[in-house]
Amino acid sequence: MIEITDLQKSYGNLEVLRGINLTVRRGEVISIIGASGSGKSTLLYCVNGLETIQGGKIEVDGIDVHARGTDLNKLRQRLGMVFQQWNAFPHLTALENVALAPRIVRGLSKADSRAVAEKQLVHVGLGDKLEVYPSKLSGGQQQRLAIARALAMEPDYMLFDEATSALDPELVGEVLDTIRLLAEEGMTMIVVTHEMGFARDVSDKVAYFDEGQVEEIGPPDQIFGAPHSEKTKRFLAKVR
Amino acid sequence: MGSGGVQFFFEFTERDLLILAEGAKLTLIISSLAIVGGTILGGLFGWLLSIGGRVGAITLGWVLDIFRSVPPIVQLVLFVNFFPIIGFPLDAAEAGTLVLMMYCSALVAQVARAGIEAVPKTTRWAGRSLGMSYWQDLRYVVLPIGLRAVLPSWTGVALGVLKDSALVSVLKAGELMQVSQEMITRTQQPFLILGIAGLFYFALSFPIARLTEHLERRWQHD
Numbered sequence: 046m047i048e049i050t051d052l053q054k055s056y057g058n059l060e061v062l063r064g065i066n067l068t069v070r071r072g073e074v075i076s077i078i079g080a081s082g083s084g085k086s087t088l089l090y091c092v093n094g095l096e097t098i099q100g101g102k103i104e105v106d107g108i109d110v111h112a113r114g115t116d117l118n119k120l121r122q123r124l125g126m127v128f129q130q131w132n133a134f135p136h137l138t139a140l141e142n143v144a145l146a147p148r149i150v151r152g153l154s155k156a157d158s159r160a161v162a163e164k165q166l167v168h169v170g171l172g173d174k175l176e177v178y179p180s181k182l183s184g185g186q187q188q189r190l191a192i193a194r195a196l197a198m199e200p201d202y203m204l205f206d207e208a209t210s211a212l213d214p215e216l217v218g219e220v221l222d223t224i225r226l227l228a229e230e231g232m233t234m235i236v237v238t239h240e241m242g243f244a245r246d247v248s249d250k251v252a253y254f255d256e257g258q259v260e261e262i263g264p265p266d267q268i269f270g271a272p273h274s275e276k277t278k279r280f281l282a283k284v285r
Numbered sequence: 286m287g288s289g290g291v292q293f294f295f296e297f298t299e300r301d302l303l304i305l306a307e308g309a310k311l312t313l314i315i316s317s318l319a320i321v322g323g324t325i326l327g328g329l330f331g332w333l334l335s336i337g338g339r340v341g342a343i344t345l346g347w348v349l350d351i352f353r354s355v356p357p358i359v360q361l362v363l364f365v366n367f368f369p370i371i372g373f374p375l376d377a378a379e380a381g382t383l384v385l386m387m388y389c390s391a392l393v394a395q396v397a398r399a400g401i402e403a404v405p406k407t408t409r410w411a412g413r414s415l416g417m418s419y420w421q422d423l424r425y426v427v428l429p430i431g432l433r434a435v436l437p438s439w440t441g442v443a444l445g446v447l448k449d450s451a452l453v454s455v456l457k458a459g460e461l462m463q464v465s466q467e468m469i470t471r472t473q474q475p476f477l478i479l480g481i482a483g484l485f486y487f488a489l490s491f492p493i494a495r496l497t498e499h500l501e502r503r504w505q506h507d
């Protein structure tokens with residue numbers, strides 16, 4: 046379970062997250078929607094400790110992410126993350142991209158790490174691209190590579206930060222299908238997205254972010270069908 | 286070489302060629318040490334600059350700027366007189382090597398910093414998000430990506446340092462350039478001797494150029 050309590054995050058004077066409360070139970074898929082700059086990416090960075098926080102608390106299975114003694118390197122192995130920007134390691138083939146962390150972080154042998162990598166690349170539909178360098182992959186393939194790379198650490202949670210926002214429209218579907226596949230397999234996920242139809246399909250809950258606060262959270266039918274908040278209504282009217 | 290040239294050669298013996306080769310050997314030693322040492326130090330300085338923020342830029346950055354912008358020949362003359370004062374009586378070759386090494390490290394520091402900064406923050410975060418430690422991220426993500434980005438700049442620095450090693454001749458270190466100059470005074474054959482010296486410099490720079498070419502070919506995936 047990921048439990049976020051009264052989370053505060055600022056960059057200098059800019060308050061980006063202003064008292065976020067959010068709980069993600071095992072097996073749940075929570076989508077986060079909201080305008081650009083509302084703090085969605087920042088929240089994910091805070092959840093796996095890439096950014097420091099100024100107040101509140103984030104616990105992952107009872108471990109306080111930002112406590113002094115927390116071994117972040119160990120904790121992050123359980124929190125897979127896929128970023129908005131494509132960031133495959135350009136100097137490594139697809140297989141090496143995925144095999145690297147299992148080998149140097151999990152300590153698997155070279156052969157085992159490659160086996161794990163191949164399995165995950167097949168999983169995301171890149172079984173025929175093992176020896177290809179990222180520069181030869183489309184954006185959609187690069188994002189699926191990033192998903193495979195995260196999965197190879199066998200995480201308990203996956204955090205997706207607008208994995209499709211930098212993609213050409215025709216490539217969005219293949220990435221969403223991969224995320225949907227993970228949802229069907231029971232992966233616990235926080236999915237930041239601006240694909241409203243996808244969020245409606247795949248989520249157990251949808252949270253609408255507005256200026257660093259959770260304006261409204263509820264089942265997809267509530268958020269997309271009958272939102273309680275005027276702000277949510279206005280946002281959805283704009284993006285549809 | 287044509288037979289008509291023979292008469293110009295009579296003062297230039299095989300022994301002289303050996304002397305030039307000796308000079309070239311010293312040039313090779315001085316510049317290799319300066320380049321290898323300067324690259325290691327410069328890599329370290331570049332990393333410090335990249336994490337040092339404003340404090341690093343003011344302190345280390347400032348010192349390196351001095352080494353970078355004062356002409357190496359001025360540094361050489363200053364330092365060869367300076368080392369004995371602080372109780373390190375170095376010979377000319379040693380002093381020249383040290384000065385060139387510092388000069389090289391100041392240039393490489395900027396190159397290394399640029400290489401580190403060429404790696405996007407989210408690429409590094411991707412490594413960290415997989416559970417890599419800071420050092421693993423540096424070793425397996427930043428180093429290979431940064432190296433590829435700045436290899437041409439580094440090559441330029443290395444070749445420059447090799448050529449600047451000729452300046453060590455002002456210290457009478459006995460390296461290639463000084464040996465050549467003395468021989469010219471003696472034999473009055475500037476073109477021949479400088480031609481040979483030039484060939485030696487070319488031969489010395491050849492491995493650097495080849496290394497770069499080799500790495501670039503290995504790293505080229507397109």
Ligand SMILES: Nc1ncnc2c1ncn2[C@@H]1O[C@H](COP(=O)(O)OP(=O)(O)OP(=O)(O)O)[C@@H](O)[C@H]1O
Pocket residue numbers: 056059061079080081082083084085086087088129207
């Ligand atoms: N490193 C940083 N330094 C200063 N300000 C930052 C930094 N990162 C983000 N911000 C600011 O924090 C706010 C929230 O940014 P964030 O990237 O979390 O928004 P977002 O909801 O993910 O937006 P988008 O949909 O455009 O990705 C923005 O105003 C942004 O400019």
Ligand SMILES: [Mg+2]
Pocket residue numbers: 085086087129206207
């Ligand atoms: Mg974002």
